[in-house]
Amino acid sequence: MSYNGANYTAAYWTQGNNPSTNNGPAGSGQPWIKGALCGGTTPTPTPTPTPTPTPTPTPTPTPTPTPTPTCSFQTWSAGVNYSLGTVVRFPANGNFYKVVNVGTNGSDGTDPTISTWYWQPTTCGGTTPTPTPTPTPDPGGTFAGLSKAQFEAWFPARSSFYQYADFVAAAAYYPSFAKSGNATLDKQEVAAFFANLQHESDSLKAVREYNTANWPLYCDVNWVRVTCRSTNVNDQYFGRGPIQISWTSNYRSLGNAMGLGEQLVNNPELLATNATIAWRSAIWYWMTQPGRAGRSAHDVMVGGLGFGQTINAINGNRECAGGSEYQGPAQMQTRVNYYTTFTQNLGVPTGPNLTC
Incomplete structure (x- = not known):
């Protein structure tokens, strides 16, 4: 007990004894023992554990909102002919494109991601179009040894439609074109390709094609000639592009190979308005069409059969001896002369079998 500020413990049962005057040490016979702790020995307190702090959650960043377009635009639809200056939003990628050139019927139903002559990427209230990837050139800025300067020297009077950069962009779609790993062979293939294109x-x-009188003559169904639907250029399949692709069936095969479906059949003018597609048409033909040679021009060059067989693959029936429409050797020799000059410019030999 506590009395007058001091603690006392009863030594035995007691009644009425004042602890301040009746106390003594243990064993003294006094009823109270002074100085004992109240409750006995104070236990060592159990330390309060430090609480484990709750981790601060990593805040989720607030996404940057997509700017709301503020310009006037239309959502692009296939087959619609848009007028000059029209801005459209392309649903597949969300980008915006503007009509910068027009054909017979405005944009002629073209796809803005394909036809770079009709369309250009644009912005609409701060939106930025996704850039088209730029193909990586060879070291030194050449393609298989062909520089932009050499290309322009070969074709000084060419149409402005044909540019070196578009050729390189198109070549990126065909990774084995002039990419055998043999520098001499690759330069020979480039020389052979451009000699035939020349x-x-x-x-x-x-x-x-220069001769407009022939324009209605290249319509076919499964290689059976038919009358073209109309005199509209988009209903005619005359020669277009650097290798002058002609005939409906060739346009269809090319479109399918390029993943365009029937777009080239429905709009053959793409070969005369989209430079990358035009160059791709020439490389596609070079890489895939066997003609009278039985193998493509690419395959005969890589296989070492010689330049003459590229002529056989491209126009062998008219220019190679024994062809069903043989017209003599003059045209063949013109191609050989171009090839000889181009290989000299690139610093490689011509290789064997120049004629066919």
Whole structure:
């Protein structure tokens, strides 16, 4: 007990004894023992554990909102002919494109992600179009040894439609074109490719076939000639592009190979208005069409059969001896002369079998 500020413990049962006057040490016989702790020995307190702090959650960043377009635009739809200056939003990628050139019927139903002549990427209230990837050139800025300067020297009077950068961009779609790993062979293939194009396109001056009287003559169904639907250029399949692709069936095969479906059949003018597609058409033909040679021009060059067999693959029936429409050796020799010059410019030999 506590009495007058002091603690006392009863030594035995007691009654009425004042602890301040009746106390003594243990064993003294006094009823109270002074100085004992109240409750006995004070126990060592159990330390209060430090609480584990609750981790501060990592805040989720607030996404940057997509700017709301503020310009006037239409949502692009296939087959619609848009007028000059129209801005559209392309649903597949969300980007915006503006009509900068028009054909017979405005944008002629073209796809803005494909036809870079009709369309250009644009912005609409702060939105930024996704850039088209730029193909990586060879070291030194050449393609298989062909520089932009050499290309321009070969074709000084070419149509402005044909540019080196578009050729390089198109070549990126065909990774084995002039990429055998043998520098000499690759330069020979580039020389052979452009020698044939020089002949086919009048030194890259012809975007469309010159003889307009022939324009209605290249319509076919499964290679059976038929009358073209109309005199509209988008209903005719005359020669277009650097290798002058012609005939409905060729346009269909090319479109399917490029993943365009029927777009080239429905709009063959793409080969005369979209430079990358035009160049791709020439490389596609070079890489895949066997002609009279039985193998593509690419395959005969890589296989070491010689330049002459590229002529056989491209126009062998008319220019190679024994062809069903053989017209003599003059045209063949023109191609050989171009090839000889181009290989000299690139510093490689011509290789064997120049004629066919």
